[in-house]
Amino acid sequence: MAEKRVDTVRLQRISKAYWETGAMYAAIDLGVFTQIAAGANTIAKLGAAVGIGTLNGERLLDALAGMELVTRDADGTYTNAPDVARFLVEGERSYAGPWMTFMRESWGDWGRLSEVLKEQKTEPLGMYDDLTVESARAYHKATYSIGMGAARKFHREVDLTGRRRIMDLGGGSGAYCIIAARTWPGISAVVLDLPPVVTVAREFIAENGVSDRVTAESCDFTRGPFPSGCDVAIQASNLPIYDRETWTRVVAQVFDALEPGGEYHLIGEMLDDDRMGPIAPAMWGLYEAIPHSIGHAHTIAECIGYLESAGFEEISATEFIPKTLTRVTGRKPG
């Protein structure tokens, strides 16, 4: 049998992948998908609706069709792909535009990554070193736009019946605690995060009408101390920010703080154990070079190891968001 001929197709696509990012960001910024959903679904109508004219409307829609973000019918009308219709049309509850463009400020650094890698600098808190309330507000507008959906999924999959109190370490907008309060009668929760984020978390908590059950407090989770009286600990989407030594220490501190019989959920961007992907956790690890954090990607086996060495039992790993987030769960002996 003839061997498959090696060609340049894959390499050419990767070498210009940032063109696709640019096209997607432009479409989100201009409200293209929102306008298509509202009926501006031909080149001429769309070009007029978003102020780019017919020539650029054609260019952009050709690109978006090539990326399979929209489909074009024989009569020249465009329709959003199902994921675009759900997540990129403003006004939908599931709108995640802020999250999809969240990493835009690192755009320039990706273009000079070889220089960034040679700098070999590390700062303990990485990008979180110079957070202000304003930057935290913009940041968590983005995490909230994706985190509320993730939190709903978490509370559909994890039964917290009978649990009394959650601590959410690096809880950001408080999404996991807000949905917990809506889902589990009688449960209370505390969002622990850095001081500027606490201000923002309190705004989201108030906006969602759960301030009687959910609070937010300042805590650097690499130092503690952690609150007592919690029988659930959640830590979501902050895994690549720190190194193995930090995680070993943090997970041990969580173990000590939890009530006997309590449960811990580490939800993170985890690599397969052979470190051959998936691509998303690997890229989050590589991204950490840009803000000069001490972090990198961790494998599922490494994360299980952090829980084992802390003393957790009944440890399991469950796919949470395919190819992106894995949930490693353990129980403190009762």
Ligand SMILES: C[S@@+](CC[C@H](N)C(=O)[O-])C[C@H]1O[C@@H](n2cnc3c(N)ncnc32)[C@H](O)[C@@H]1O
């Ligand atoms: C990507 S966000 C995730 C937020 C939230 N867990 C979610 O899933 O929606 C990461 C969060 O970790 C917080 N964080 C990072 N390092 C921290 C530290 N040392 N102590 C407390 N919070 C930290 C950040 O401030 C940020 O709010």
